[in-house]
Amino acid sequence: MRRLLRILLTAATFVSLLLFALTAGLWLRSHWAYDALGWDDGGVVKSVTVLHGGVFFSADEIEGRPDREGVNYLNGDAGPAAAYENAGAFGFSRNHYGGGKLGVPVSDIVRVPLYPLVVTLAILPSIGYIRITRARRARSRRRRGLCPSCGYDLRATPGQCPECGAIPPAKEARLPKPGG
Numbered sequence: 702m703r704r705l706l707r708i709l710l711t712a713a714t715f716v717s718l719l720l721f722a723l724t725a726g727l728w729l730r731s732h733w734a735y736d737a738l739g740w741d742d743g744g745v746v747k748s749v750t751v752l753h754g755g756v757f758f759s760a761d762e763i764e765g766r767p768d769r770e771g772v773n774y775l776n777g778d779a780g781p782a783a784a785y786e787n788a789g790a791f792g793f794s795r796n797h798y799g800g801g802k803l804g805v806p807v808s809d810i811v812r813v814p815l816y817p818l819v820v821t822l823a824i825l826p827s828i829g830y831i832r833i834t835r836a837r838r839a840r841s842r843r844r845r846g847l848c849p850s851c852g853y854d855l856r857a858t859p860g861q862c863p864e865c866g867a868i869p870p871a872k873e874a875r876l877p878k879p880g881g
């Protein structure tokens with residue numbers, strides 16, 4: 702069971718690392734270029750756009766039909782940020798235009814910032830990196846006859862560390878690492 706959990710955690714860490722790289726790359730790119738997917742939903746053009754560090758979900762009423770059927774991909778220069786983009790707290794915002802008596806086409810735009818996703822996806826890989834670094838350091842210390850916990854020289858007292866009290870695992874129990 703523990704083994705299965707460890708395999709699942711490792712898989713989740715790799716997936717998280719991959720998604721982190723993708724979203725971090727997208728976040729960086731969104732500062733100088735936008736990427737958008739748009740489709741027609743019964744006279745309303747819906748789109749998802751990554752721009753200026755955020756994801757914009759918009760619904761725009763249009764007159765006439767869109768040029769193309771299906772989902773369209775658009776991209777181009779990001780340009781300067783519009784004032785409404787950063788109007789909300791923590792980069793979240795919701796804007797509504799048009800409608801009412803003027804008959805202006807209705808437009809709804811919701812902005813969700815990308816950074817919370819990038820930060821969240823970095824958690825598992827960071828923990829994994831710390832664990833690997835610690836395990837590597839402990840292995841290296843054990844090899845050199847030092848306490849795996851604090852690095853104190855244990856050659857005179859191999860049973861227990863006089864500095865931190867840690868009891869190092871018996872050397873016989875460990876298989877030699879290839880190339881180590």
Ligand SMILES: [Zn+2]
Nearest residue numbers: 848851862865
């Ligand atoms: Zn110690």
